[in-house]
Amino acid sequence: MPTGRALALAAVLIGAGALPMLLGDYRTFQLTLALVYAIAILGLNILTGYNGQVSLGHGAFYALGAYTAAIMITQGGVAYYWTLPVAGAVGFGAGFLFGFPALRLQGLYLALATFALAVATPQILKSSHLAAWTGGVQGIVILKPDPPAGLPLSADQWLYYVTLAVLAVLLIGAWNLLRGRSGRALEAIRDNPIAAAAMGIDLALYKTLTFGISAAYTSIAGALGAIVIQFVAPDSFTVFLSITLLVGLVVGGLASIPGAIFGGLFVELVPNLAEQISKAAPWAIYGAFLIAFMYVMPYGVWGLMRSLFQRLRRKSPATSRLRQVPAPAKNGRSKPWEPSDH
């Protein structure tokens, strides 16, 4: 089994590495954006999927990262790659601090508080007090970084690989964080906070740290997004961005790490696909896609893929002995496509 998984992983990595060589610069740029969204969605997933804190305001942390990078590059003359750890640190700080008031709010109330953050973001960015740094309504134009000399890559291809590498590091980080003790603690808090506290889990510490880490991921995505788009402006970070991230989260699969990638691909590519199908009502088509996804894959893309894998595994003779174990699915409560860690 581990060899199968390693082979699959290697195939995915080779495929992801080869894509920009097969596609043109524009498609590569689109994929890069999808990866950027995947990072942001991964951050949101840590918070909402694993820890059960619903955020409608992650666009604010995305904007924070984007502006951190833009200001550092244009005013500080800093190389673009240094902006990523700084954006992560700034995002962590902001998220950690926001985590404290969030402790007092549950479910929909927290969603509303974070929604307020998202609504306020464009106006705060336009504020004349910050205009010296943010460029006010004009925004900030960034020059696209060149690939290192000697590499036969276009600027778009180079940024794709940078983004892919960052995504890989952050995926491994999330996996390490979530598979062990701390991951179980986060899910325990989500599923039953009282029981979790009784088990000795420090709710306040875990919840605020989770908020910080989640915001750090999303801020790094924002910084990458700013570098890829080469422009930040308040109108780029409206409420719709936060909603988009939430859509990507649910479509990809709640509480699943690889789901973030599918979420990123969905929010980047489906609006374009919808526009190709109908120029007159692209958002209606988008809505139809969304509803169809929710019906066909109620546990997200990754949930569906998991259940398919499991079915295949059950059919293969090597694992047929598993059938002798009485399946809990018999009681009609749990569904075969439900992810085991959900």
Added chain:
Amino acid sequence: MGAVRSLMAAWVFIGGLALLGGAASGAQYGPGVTDTLIKIGNTNPYSGPASAYGAIGRAIAAYFAKVNDEGGINGRKIDFISLDDGYSPPRTVEQIRKLVEQDQVLLIFQSLGTPTNTAVHQYLNAKEVPQLFVATGASKWGQPKKFPWTMGWQPNYQSEAKIYARYILKNKPDGKIGILYQNDDYGKDYLQGFKAGLGDQAAKMIVAEQSYEVTDPTIDSQIISLKNSGADVFFDITTPKFAAQAIRKAADIGWKPLHFLNNVSNSVGSVLTPAGLDKSKGLITSLYEKDPTDPQWQDSPEYLAWINWMDKYNPDADKTDQFNVYAYNAAMTLVQVLKQCGDDLTRANVMHEAANLKDFELPMLLPGVVINTSPSDFYPIESMQLAKFDGEKWVLFGDVIDASKAK
């Protein structure tokens, strides 16, 4: 496939440039041009907060349909590819890159919005793709030295604001001015031009400034504050949806200032009608195009040609909507540029001819308003005339003012 095609297109383009130096013979094509076709790209907010402007994109497509039915330009049909960007800058970057890199358009024409065009300003100039006749009046689109591939079209906001300032100084020198503006490039451009126009009187005469965000649902509270400031002159720098709200709210709370409405929102169909025509009475704006609801034009051959085109090619659109006149004029300007290009349809020559329009008249511009460009003048239209709304239509008064000289 796409890569091979783009490589070939690039070679054709380079070949075209090389030929320019030597004895040019025969047709020279940039990307997106063949013997039978010219590909033109555009972005418009068909969805989102500024979707009222989508009418412009649809009308431009309708005008090119007419041009194509009549045989095209020098035998080439126009393939107009217009994409939705929802007025969101990152989306504009994506769509413009798609148009340039995937669809291989010759040029970008009339893409709409100030923040959206800003997001691709550098990209298009670095790629040397014409960003022609952008649909925004910001003053920054006319910098031929810094951005030789970008050109505006409509009178720029600063010049227009100066015309109002001059009128106020002359006719209401003791006025107390309240200003409402959209908090972005566009709003601040107007504000700056207006203050420059008032000169040293600005600090004394302006008693209140209010702003709003394009994402705000209403501007009711701003209008109430302006009324309470005691202002008796109102400079209304708002986009269509908010302009309609401002006119209605001012009337509803009984505030009757001398109300100057920026040209951006003076459409009778999409702004004044929803606001209430009776409530719009007495508004002052400035015009450079013929108002389709004004009876004084309605027997002229120019108007009849326009209305015939509307009936045949854009039948679902609102015939009182100024945007349909705007799009008609703008599309005609591009057609003229492409005609002047002849068979030399390279990107460089498109910019050369765009900067070579001399006293060019359009049927639906006001008499006396002409288009002039030169390698150092990237502001095609610079003349306007003031007009007052009489409850049914805009009534012109005074002379055509050349805004470039109203300093």
